[in-house]
């Protein structure tokens with residue numbers, strides 16, 4: 001019993017330091033009932049078994065900076081590790097971009113570590129990422145991976161991933177390094193600590209460096225391709241349009257977005273412009289439907305005055321809908337913006353791509369009336385199915401002092417593009433203007449189907 005306080009202190013330390021994550025503390029019933037002495041955090045001994053390396057090897061950092069200084073086609077590939085590392089990591093990353101003028105992309109988990117309005121920003125990379133980010137990752141000569149883990153949504157076919165680049169990888173967890181992609185310069189350490197040294201070493205270099213003009217003109221050509229294009233419709237709300245309007249409505253405010261899992265999540269990643277870290281909470285690796293509403297509640301409790309929106313799918317939101325009761329009970333005015341396509345849209349999209357459009361159990365005929373559901377909980381319900389009414393309806397949602405469920409009826413059969421079809425290389429993307437029925441039906445070959 002007298003160990004319990006220390007065990008809990010230790011659990012918080014492990015959860016928050018190194019590669020952060022959940023820690024399970026199993027407290028047996030006899031300990032739950034026992035009385036003991038509380039020992040405060042101060043002076044609590046730290047266990048030797050968990051001491052992540054934070055500093056980063058000086059020679060490796062020096063080698064990395066030399067490679068970066070000689071690069072002609074460099075790119076910074078950033079991820080959730082930058083955000084985990086803290087505000088100083090974000091500040092240093094922005095400084096490094098300013099000093100080097102390197103283009104920068106991020107995974108789903110790192111959005112906001114570099115501002116979307118920044119001139120070096122290429123957008124998210126990966127399966128549903130931007131054309132320019134994926135093309136630049138493929139063609140680069142020096143890749144600096146900062147707190148990202150070469151997930152399969154990034155690499156596409158591993159043997160065709162960025163074939164001609166020298167790769168530098170900063171990561172605090174040795175098990176992330178050389179896991180799926182071989183890297184040339186691994187740097188084991190905390191992002192903020194390593195970036196501090198990198199910035200220092202870069203500043204000490206002679207001013208003369210290879211020109212990046214040609215690289216930037218290639219990137220600008222890729223940027224010229226409107227990779228998130230969609231066909232506007234004046235009768236039906238296109239999902240991309242809904243998010244464009246929502247993004248416009250929150251622009252300039254300090255807003256927080258959480259999501260559920262599915263097409264709406266990917267469109268949200270593509271269309272929201274995050275200027276700061278920790279404004280975007282989404283379930284990436286496990287992709288758990290039902291994450292968004294409880295996450296929004298947590299954010300709202302932490303930031304009572306902030307605008308917190310859960311961008312949801314009609315199926316995902318029903319996973320944890322009972323948390324509406326907690327929202328009412330705790331006066332947490334979260335806004336749930338349901339992109340209601342009456343489908344498990346992401347499942348339908350994959351059935352179309354992988355299973356010859358043989359749709360099975362992805363359509364939901366028996367959808368609840370979300371407005372009545374909101375009212376049943378004591379929240380506000382808003383329904384909108386007309387593009388002409390959308391802006392006003394969004395404003396009503398934002399202005400409401402209560403929790404809101406917004407039932408936004410969107411085009412049922414829209415697909416999320418660009419997309420790197422399973423089994424293809426990461427520069428072999430299916431773009432919206434090329435994604436006709438034939439291209440979608442044949443996008444994934446037999447081998448790719450097994451990989452999903």
Ligand SMILES: Cc1cc2nc3c(=O)[nH]c(=O)nc-3n(C[C@H](O)[C@H](O)[C@H](O)COP(=O)(O)OP(=O)(O)OC[C@H]3O[C@@H](n4cnc5c(N)ncnc54)[C@H](O)[C@@H]3O)c2cc1C
Nearest residue numbers: 079080081107108126127128147149172173191284285287
């Ligand atoms: C439907 C769906 C589609 C998806 N499509 C995409 C997509 O198109 N593009 C995309 O990017 N993702 C996509 N994802 C998410 C994807 O599955 C992964 O979750 C994501 O790419 C991983 O991001 P990350 O590499 O930043 O890793 P994280 O899981 O955030 O890991 C961070 C890495 O940084 C390290 N780290 C942590 N803290 C520190 C620190 N202090 N210092 C140094 N290193 C640290 C960790 O050890 C780890 O290696 C999708 C998910 C879903 C559900």
Ligand SMILES: Cc1ncc(C[n+]2csc(CCOP(=O)(O)OP(=O)(O)O)c2C)c(N)n1
Nearest residue numbers: 262263264287289313314315316344345346
């Ligand atoms: C708990 C859980 N079960 C199943 C899945 C697999 N899955 C991923 S997306 C999806 C459909 C999501 O549908 P919806 O919430 O309506 O979002 P949409 O794709 O239509 O935007 C499913 C079933 C998952 N990610 N999590």
Ligand SMILES: [Mg+2]
Nearest residue numbers: 313314343345
């Ligand atoms: Mg849906």
